[in-house]
Amino acid sequence: MTEHAMMRDEQLIEKAVSVLVREIGPVEAGGFLSMPHQKRLDSVKRHHEWQG
Numbered sequence: 001m002t003e004h005a006m007m008r009d010e011q012l013i014e015k016a017v018s019v020l021v022r023e024i025g026p027v028e029a030g031g032f033l034s035m036p037h038q039k040r041l042d043s044v045k046r047h048h049e050w051q052g
Contacts, residue, residue: 020029035043 017029020032032043
């Protein structure tokens with residue numbers, strides 16, 4: 001992986017975490033990020049279904 005690609009990944013992660021914290025708060029964002037991968041996907045699926 002090139003240094004440029006790594007920087008883009010780091011920027012993407014930084015922005016994603018920033019949005020999570022801003023939208024749902026630091027405690028919930030931390031809980032979401034520490035969930036096992038499959039449980040996180042289930043949570044996203046439920047949210048999409050809830051949105052309709």
